Amino acid sequence: MQPDQIATFLDLAETRSFHRTADRLGVTQSTVSARIKALEAALGVMLFNRNRAGADLTTEGLRFEPHARALRAEWAAAMRAAGGAGTAALVVRVGMQHDLVGGRLAEWVARFRAELPDAALYVELDYSAQMCADLMTGALDFAVMFSPRAHPDLHFVTLGDMRFRMVSTHAARVAEVEPGRYIFGNYAPAFAAAHRAALPHLHEAPVTVGQAAAVAGLVAGLGGSAYVAQEAADAMVAAGKVQLVADAPVLTQPVHAGMALRQRTARLQGRLLGIVRHQFGTRR
Incomplete structure (x- = not known):
């Protein structure tokens, strides 16, 4: 029983697709199939029911899955301990x-x-x-x-919660924010949901960025409006680069x-x- 067999089993248990598992692990489908067959041979049971739609765990596979996760974790811990x-x-x-x-x-x-x-x-x-x-x-x-x-x-x-404030190079109030110059910071699903609920007219921004430092840099360099973390907002305001949009709601993550x-x-x-x-x- 090899670590790559355990990793392949757990990935296939999640994807239920030999093709997707091969893509995710960066190997061929034949390699995925060979690893699963070798693991089944070592255990003496069938772990998956193969069908045209993909693969589903057998009863034996379902029983083996929590043990496979534990084996993967223990192997990682052993490798780290051995490395010193x-x-x-x-x-x-x-x-x-x-x-x-x-x-x-x-x-x-x-x-x-x-x-x-x-x-x-x-x-x-x-x-x-x-x-x-x-x-x-x-x-x-x-x-x-x-x-x-x-x-x-x-x-x-x-x-x-982490607090986010809207800053702008041109707007003091939400009504003055230019949608065409708005930058949406897509920090996490919960933040995005709060943003959509509070400011639906600004949610479909022309520029969307997924990292706070990049959002702050774009606002400072190109101008516009965006939500940034409270700490970054305070620093940018203190440096005279932006102003707080006073009536914009504080959003939390x-x-x-x-x-x-x-x-x-x-x-x-x-x-x-x-x-x-x-x-x-x-x-x-």
Whole structure:
């Protein structure tokens, strides 16, 4: 039983398509088929019912799936342990939402290092979907994100809300915002839904950008109006680059901490959760 067989099984269990799994894993369909056949031979059972529409898990496949997820996570942990961490006692891998960190990465890292002085810290700035996938595979120990993905192997804790304010180079009020010069920051589904409900006439903007730093840069460089994080808005206003659109509603985006379900009571995850709770001023 090989790690790539487990990974292929879990992907196929999700996609139910040999073609899609081959595309996602970057291999041929024949390779996917060969890995599944080898895994079935090792287990002595059929894991999938093949049909013209794709593949469905058999009863045996359904029973094997949670064990496969556990095997994948344990393999990732074993690989990391075997790789070592130099003189550090352990490596802690933390994922952070791009737009959440902003210019405060040094502050976050300093807090982690102060609380975990014996650990080598690996920080990955990424988007929610990839961080959820990395938590499931064991590539991350902990993540702070906008959009949790419901999954039986994942556990999430709500930390609080991130505030966004509308700024503009030309408008002091929403009525003065020029739709043709509006930049929509598509930060996360929850933010997009709040934006559509509050400002439907600005939701179909001519320019849409998915990263806060890029939105702020476009407004400062090209002019126009957009929502940016409160901290960025304050800095841009203080620098004289923009003004707040006074009557634009404050929009919020929930922030969540994520970890593998099996690690929700682990001491490391508890300490990491305590650190990020402190950053957001939230309590247990």
